[in-house]
Amino acid sequence: MMEAVPLPQVLEGLGAQLAVSLQELRRLEAVCLKALLGKNPLELQDFDRLAQVLDQVAICCEGLSREPGVEAIQVQRGVVDRLTMGEIRQRLLAQAPQPVVDSGEVELF
Numbered sequence: 001m002m003e004a005v006p007l008p009q010v011l012e013g014l015g016a017q018l019a020v021s022l023q024e025l026r027r028l029e030a031v032c033l034k035a036l037l038g039k040n041p042l043e044l045q046d047f048d049r050l051a052q053v054l055d056q057v058a059i060c061c062e063g064l065s066r067e068p069g070v071e072a073i074q075v076q077r078g079v080v081d082r083l084t085m086g087e088i089r090q091r092l093l094a095q096a097p098q099p100v101v102d103s104g105e106v107e108l109f
Contacts (some may be wrong), residue, residue, distance in 0.1 A: 005077050006074060011061045
C-alpha cells in the first residue's frame, strides 16, 4: 500500500504555495507597470483578476483544511509525487524546502 498524506496537510501546503505565487505575481505586475510607465496600464488588469483567483483559492484551501472530518481523509502520496516541481511538492508535503539543484545546475521538467 502506498504511503498516504493527510488531506489537511496537502491543503495547507497548497494554500502556502498559492500565497507565494501571489507574491511572485505582484512582483511581476510591478515590473510590468514600471516597464509601461507613461502608457495605458489597463492592459495589466489581468494581473488583478489572477491575483484575486489565487487569493480566493488560497483562502478556500485554508478553510477546507479546517473543516470537520477532513482530518480523517488521506491522499495517496503518489498524487503529490507526480508534481514535477520539487519546491511545490515539498510545500504540499509541508517539508522544509531544500535546494532542488546544485549551484550552476538547471532542473529540467
